[in-house]
Amino acid sequence: MLVPVFGNAIAAEELMNPVAPAFKKSLADAALNSATKAGASYCDVRIGRYLNQFITTRNLNVENIVNTESSGVGVRVIANGAYGFASTNDMSPDGVANAARQAVAIARANARLQTEPLHMAPVQGVGEVSWATPYTRDWRTVPIKEKADMLIAANKAGLDAGASFMESRLFQVNQQKYFASTDGSYIDQDIHRLWAPLTATAVDKATNKFRTRDSLAAPVGMGFEYFDARPEHKVQAAGGVTTLYTRSYDLIEDARAAGRQAREKLGAKSVEPGKYDLVLSPEHLFLTIHESVGHPTELDRVLGYEANYAGTSFASLDKWRTRKFKFGSERVNFIADKTTPGSLGAVGYDDEGVPAKRWDIIKDGILVNYQATRDQAHIIGEKESHGCSYADSWSSVQFQRMPNVSLAAGKERLTPDEMVKDVKKGIYILGRGSYSIDQQRYNFQFGGQLYFEIKNGKITGPLEDVAYQSNTQEFWNACSAICDERDWRMGGSFFDGKGQPSQVSAVSHGSSTTRFNGVNVINTARKIG
Amino acid sequence: MKQLNQDEARRICERVIGFSKADECRVLINGNRTGNIRYAQNSVSTAGLNENVQLTVSVAFGKRQGTASLNEFDDRSLEKAVRRAEDVARLAPENPEFLPAIGKQEFRASATFNKDTAAIDPEFRAEVASHSIDAGRKNKLVTAGFFVDTTGFETIANSNGVFGHQEFTNLSFTCTARTEDGRGSGWVTRYANDARRFDAREASAVAIEKALRSVEAKALEPGRYTVILEPAATSEIIGRMFGAFDARQADEGRSFLSKKGGGNRLGEKLFDEQVNVWADPWDKDVPVRPWDSSSMLARERTDIIKNGKVASLDYSRYWAARQKARASGRHGNMIMAGGSKSMEELIASTKKGVLVTRTWYIRTVDPQSLLLTGLTRDGTFYVENGKIKHPIKNFRFNESPVSMLNNLDELGKPQVIGGDEVRFQMVIPPMKVRDFNFTSLSDAV
Numbered sequence: 001m002l003v004p005v006f007g008n009a010i011a012a013e014e015l016m017n018p019v020a021p022a023f024k025k026s027l028a029d030a031a032l033n034s035a036t037k038a039g040a041s042y043c044d045v046r047i048g049r050y051l052n053q054f055i056t057t058r059n060l061n062v063e064n065i066v067n068t069e070s071s072g073v074g075v076r077v078i079a080n081g082a083y084g085f086a087s088t089n090d091m092s093p094d095g096v097a098n099a100a101r102q103a104v105a106i107a108r109a110n111a112r113l114q115t116e117p118l119h120m121a122p123v124q125g126v127g128e129v130s131w132a133t134p135y136t137r138d139w140r141t142v143p144i145k146e147k148a149d150m151l152i153a154a155n156k157a158g159l160d161a162g163a164s165f166m167e168s169r170l171f172q173v174n175q176q177k178y179f180a181s182t183d184g185s186y187i188d189q190d191i192h193r194l195w196a197p198l199t200a201t202a203v204d205k206a207t208n209k210f211r212t213r214d215s216l217a218a219p220v221g222m223g224f225e226y227f228d229a230r231p232e233h234k235v236q237a238a239g240g241v242t243t244l245y246t247r248s249y250d251l252i253e254d255a256r257a258a259g260r261q262a263r264e265k266l267g268a269k270s271v272e273p274g275k276y277d278l279v280l281s282p283e284h285l286f287l288t289i290h291e292s293v294g295h296p297t298e299l300d301r302v303l304g305y306e307a308n309y310a311g312t313s314f315a316s317l318d319k320w321r322t323r324k325f326k327f328g329s330e331r332v333n334f335i336a337d338k339t340t341p342g343s344l345g346a347v348g349y350d351d352e353g354v355p356a357k358r359w360d361i362i363k364d365g366i367l368v369n370y371q372a373t374r375d376q377a378h379i380i381g382e383k384e385s386h387g388c389s390y391a392d393s394w395s396s397v398q399f400q401r402m403p404n405v406s407l408a409a410g411k412e413r414l415t416p417d418e419m420v421k422d423v424k425k426g427i428y429i430l431g432r433g434s435y436s437i438d439q440q441r442y443n444f445q446f447g448g449q450l451y452f453e454i455k456n457g458k459i460t461g462p463l464e465d466v467a468y469q470s471n472t473q474e475f476w477n478a479c480s481a482i483c484d485e486r487d488w489r490m491g492g493s494f495f496d497g498k499g500q501p502s503q504v505s506a507v508s509h510g511s512s513t514t515r516f517n518g519v520n521v522i523n524t525a526r527k528i529g
Numbered sequence: 530m531k532q533l534n535q536d537e538a539r540r541i542c543e544r545v546i547g548f549s550k551a552d553e554c555r556v557l558i559n560g561n562r563t564g565n566i567r568y569a570q571n572s573v574s575t576a577g578l579n580e581n582v583q584l585t586v587s588v589a590f591g592k593r594q595g596t597a598s599l600n601e602f603d604d605r606s607l608e609k610a611v612r613r614a615e616d617v618a619r620l621a622p623e624n625p626e627f628l629p630a631i632g633k634q635e636f637r638a639s640a641t642f643n644k645d646t647a648a649i650d651p652e653f654r655a656e657v658a659s660h661s662i663d664a665g666r667k668n669k670l671v672t673a674g675f676f677v678d679t680t681g682f683e684t685i686a687n688s689n690g691v692f693g694h695q696e697f698t699n700l701s702f703t704c705t706a707r708t709e710d711g712r713g714s715g716w717v718t719r720y721a722n723d724a725r726r727f728d729a730r731e732a733s734a735v736a737i738e739k740a741l742r743s744v745e746a747k748a749l750e751p752g753r754y755t756v757i758l759e760p761a762a763t764s765e766i767i768g769r770m771f772g773a774f775d776a777r778q779a780d781e782g783r784s785f786l787s788k789k790g791g792g793n794r795l796g797e798k799l800f801d802e803q804v805n806v807w808a809d810p811w812d813k814d815v816p817v818r819p820w821d822s823s824s825m826l827a828r829e830r831t832d833i834i835k836n837g838k839v840a841s842l843d844y845s846r847y848w849a850a851r852q853k854a855r856a857s858g859r860h861g862n863m864i865m866a867g868g869s870k871s872m873e874e875l876i877a878s879t880k881k882g883v884l885v886t887r888t889w890y891i892r893t894v895d896p897q898s899l900l901l902t903g904l905t906r907d908g909t910f911y912v913e914n915g916k917i918k919h920p921i922k923n924f925r926f927n928e929s930p931v932s933m934l935n936n937l938d939e940l941g942k943p944q945v946i947g948g949d950e951v952r953f954q955m956v957i958p959p960m961k962v963r964d965f966n967f968t969s970l971s972d973a974v
Binding site (some may be wrong): 061062063064065066067068083085089106109110113114115144145148164165201203204205206207208209210212303304305306307308309311312314316395397434435436437438439440441442443445447465467469471500501520522524525526527528529 | 565567569570571572573574575577579596600617620621624626651671673674675677703704705707711781782783785787789790791794797799889890891892893894896897898900902903904923927929931932935968969970972973974
């Protein structure tokens, strides 16, 4: 996870002026023609306009409002069997044609160091098409005052409920992406995303203790209607310990609960370390999925292309080739997708012009596939790309990024309350907390926001100082029950970092509440000085 | 966009401040030209050059502030940016914590620019990659690495007469060497602002030697061990601690530096008395700009930990005014005193211990005690009777830097070090630490 990269700040009223598709097509053609003339066997052009608005608040103060815009063109070519990439913010036909020629020159230079030529899986040109995130209320049209008032009201609710301090933020993203390639595609996309993280802090100066509780809501690929909370989108957690949210979010209600729960955490019982059955809510499990299933099945990691920074992967090609590698128990099914409405990964086409799709990664517990781009598909015997190419800016080169990777709901009817009834000694964990995993994705440690002790089928009270440590394969093989689709919902990571230089992407992970047997829990309380 | 010299930058700042109709105006200009080369699987994967100059203007009407930025420098664009900032300021709610721009500051220049680093070209970068790839191939290893160099400048100015302009250079290099069967892995990192202090062959040889030595690692039971930590193994652990040296957080009761009953632990002895840490913009190894870009305050040489006592905390201008303390600009570097012993000498004086090359994926588990978790990576060895006995499997640790710096046995000769996720440039000694808490084993190589 990384901090956002800001572009140029712009006035709010200028956010709404889109660049005409005809202008973008003419720019794209200038680059495509220039690259082809310079000797490229393939060229793609990405014309991007990236708009963001960030609002940060602390208690009853708005600390900052930033509008940013970044526009420009990235040109990727293949010449002499190697890639070349160049980008420019000179959005004139001459500017992009020049960038295309630079990209070809770089490709020719790189070709000398290339051991074997690139092999691109075919993609059918789609002509002139467009796709947009479905939304009913455009965040760009919502007055700043309404947004600031919403955040301040949330902070006030948290303070009134027991927090000593409240912080809330609103991240709003609009990516206007135009993709064109020599395959004959001209794809205009308008992508919207939102995230409203908050933190309540409760302090007890007499004991010198403090505790925090973060938001339990997900970042989404939606419009501002996400904040029009509907009763049918509220879910009671097992035992009624808190309220959770599906397709809309009651920020103020969650802030109020956060303030109260941060205060309650100060008096919660410290966990006894040992083996427990864990009942993990989707608001927590998404990050464990992201780190232990999403990243190790990225094909570029598996192949060694991220060895110097993010690392490689235990889910190696030789394990995959056996068709018997037991990643998890037989009830574990992971599906990759770029299509789920409302998810952070949903697009019409990826940054290589490949249509969004769904495919199996883990089927009945067995590793069956990876996440691939056009130049990787042949390595795993695929005839076409999975559509996993993404660049975080017009100035960044696209590479393999994670699609939504989600745990399929259980096939038998089961609610979280029914799941808890079967647990003798367990812990119910909600929300994302501390997270760390090794560079091949074997050993991990996760914490959460809320922990509840389960004894003999009943939730008996809150716990603190909880973290669980496990090994990815052991953990997913210890998966003993998954609630049914009525409980399935998504969490997500808004700023997922990868690559050198680092790029961020946003991705969702869905699941139902899931049980894992006999997981090692440590107590994280320490005394210093 | 070409980089600006001092006169050009000053002229632009004066134009921007002249356009402003607000109560005050602050200008920040950042320019950089960054070249990089990335390789993996013994082959170059990407190489590029990015150049950008960006101006940010902040204006205020009373306690309402607005900010805009741009990368075009003609008068029309500059004036438009000022008007945008003024528009945002008029729309923004009042911020009760807003403080007016500071008055004129004296900035004593630091040696952040080096012409040899500024002269790095694509051939230099390709040479770096090829030294590493060739040396790896000769040893039947697979290498992956990243070299990046930056030449840039920063200019600050405000409507009270503050003005500063300084050029800088730096480079960083990381390289991972792995055995073809994936059973051994070694790594190295180098950071410098002077290219003459960087030797790609020497650096790659370190990663290669570690990779070859780390094959056939044995498992050691998790537990508390004496550890010898290379500077790269502690840079992020220590960097995270200094990132949390904030007076306001401590005074508000939400920091490991909060005091029972209220207040902070400034002046208390929290660490072993061997621990001495300071910030110094004019340090010869890690010079940084003599101002803090966001507050525009002049930086000073500042003791942070003196003989194990907390010697200073970071005060923002707002919090300093409220607590009647002195505001400090955010530090840009962190220098920790050490001894004269080499890594080899620290190993030689160790009866039983674990040598750690690098730590990875460090996250805060509990901000109350600053408990951090993370893993060892790319070269972890068992030391017995003064010698490296054999490689061992990687560990997960759960440890607080406060405990770590209390359990110090010995410090070695300090080295310049960068960190993946740390904002400071650092000089840190290798450390021998007792009772470092490894909580589980990792199968990762």
